[in-house]
Amino acid sequence: GDDVSIVVDKMLVAGLRAELKRRALNSKGLKAELRARLKGAMERERNDLREKLPQKTTQAHGTPQNGLVDLRAIPVVSIDQGSLRDDAMSWDEASSTLSVHISAALPGALPMDSLLEVLAKQKAEAYYLPGSVTLQLFPNEVLNAGSLSSRDVNHCVTMRAVLDRTTTPQSTSSSSSSSSQSQSFSVREVTFSESLIGPVKTLTFTQANRILSSKVSPAATSLEDDDVTGRAHRMVHDLERVVTTLRYDNRRGQEPLKRTKQAIASSSRAHSIVDTVLSMYSKEAYLLCKRKGVSTPRMPGGVVRYSTAPLRRYADLLAQRQLLSLVGASDTSDVEVLDAETVREAMSIAVRRRAQYTKFRAGEAESRSRAAAIHDLAAHCAAQTRAHEAAGATGGTVPVLVTAEATGNAQEVILKDFGGLRAQLVVTKKRKRQKAVQPLKVGSSVLVRIVSVDLTSKRVVTQVHDV
Known part of the structure; x- marks a missing residue:
């Protein structure tokens, strides 16, 4: 009901005026009629999504469709605070590949002209209000279906960064000839693809930090290793080892690798890992779209993420559509490049919503x-x-x-x-x-x-x- 009210009150006001005069209805009567229509239409869309989204998962259990990159053999971990998971990461020791995976369940199942998409466009992003109240971008059943699963195979857009290793000898003491070796990493190549990943191991930041504080014996990370929890422990340690020694050229494309204020404030080891890999994904995705001449829906004012939270920010959902138009598998993705005007309109709404939210929070404070x-x-x-x-x-x-x-x-x-x-x-x-x-x-x-x-x-x- 509240979602529909937002559509009526915020989006259709201008269009309602002409209809109001033509039908000589009062505002309350017209809104009630439209609200009833929209409720029915949105319920039909939700039922349609319930049918579409599981189909992708069912197809994913078999042989990957043509063009989809099969990454199911690599363990994947997602570190976040809540139950909504739209990003995960992995490290493949054998190929020295750092991968970041963003859920891509929605673009193929949710048409651009659907009411759910139009509503998300008007909301612009999820808002966190006092009293633990959250205004989500999509209804809960859509978010749950689009969130990365810990039980099923997941459909994603994946950034794979192949890294070069540099080994440096280090003396253990000034009086001894024995030495140890330290490794650092640099980026050789970055590619994006539409992919399938296996079930993700979900951790909270507290759990990840507890793992990082414990000792772990070095071992290869593969699906043949003991249990899922053990692989996740090694994965978290491997990710920190790679991320903390990664030399990344911040000057590429004149777009510095920024960090979120939240991650800087938190400054925990787990936050640092997540912040670094998402910042890298964000920057590389932006540079790819820029090189291809594709409109990039970015919020002004120093917002640092791009295409990393499609379940939480509408700008990121648009950015993911743009990425899929460039790297999507031809047999599974029919997402087309969005024109600049469509992107500008959505960003204009997002800027207004952000200003309203900022004003509201300032008033609350x-x-x-x-x-x-x-x-x-x-x-x-x-x-x-x-x-x-x-x-x-x-x-x-x-x-x-x-x-x-x-x-x-x-x-x-x-x-x-x-x-x-x-x-x-x-x-x-x-x-x-x-x-x-x-x-x-x-x-x-x-x-x-x-x-x-x-x-x-x-x-x-x-x-x-x-x-």
Whole structure:
């Protein structure tokens, strides 16, 4: 219901006006009718997706279709915090190949003109709101079907980076002739392809960091090795060994390899691995599209990812469509290159949604800050009253005085000692009779008396204190 409301309210407003006049319906009646239609249409699309998405998995269990690269023999690990998994990675010791896999379940099953896609375009991305509320890009059944599976074979777009090894002798001590060897890696070749990968081993960042803190005996990573958990342990250690010694040319294409603020802030070993490989995928995918003259749907303002989160960001879903138009297998992918106007329109919507979300979060933060400041002020007033009573003072209500700063508005001051809380300033009848009201200079300090503090309406009233 909420998803449909967003479509009606945010996307169809302009088109509804003409229909409204033609049919002489009121806004509420037209919205109700369209909402009923859209619900039925979206339910039909969801049922259609339920049929389409499992077909790809069923086909994947057999011989790969012509053009799909079969990577099912390489163990794959996905490190993320939630249950939604749209990226995974692997390291093949035998061929020195670092691979990054992004789920490609949706582009082939979800038509560009479908209501679910149109809705995702209007949402632009998943939003994480206070109170652990998440507004997902797609309905849960679509996300679950598109998420990488830990039980079935997965359909992906894969970046494979073939690496060159460099071995450097290192002396173990100055007095000994014995030495050890250290390895580093550099990129020889990067390719993209539509692929099939096996079931992924899923780990949280906490689990991955625990693995990295433990010791593991070096061993080849292949499906013939003991159990899945053991292979995942070795894979995580191998990935860290490769990533931490990887020499990657950041100057290629004048697009530096950026890191996400979240990963920098987290700075855990597991976050560093994921951040590095996704940044590499993002950059190489962008450079490929740029070389081929394909429009690149990137958010302005330093957003660093490109085509790595198609289940969470609509821009990344578009970017994945563009990649598939270039590297998709001819027998399985009928995705066409999107024109520049289509990309610009989607990005324009995404920019507006991001601005709305940023404004909303800023308003939420300001509201929480104001609420905390008002509670602090109320506690201060209560403490002053208790101190007055403890001292045995009598004679009415104790005045609570605080220093405020003038704003230039004759009816407002700022209580800087209470988080910059803005308070209403009222003039006493006495000062009005004495015509003692003088304009307060902006930034000047003034002693005010707290008249009232309303925790419900978050309203504070003050008066200039007359000495």
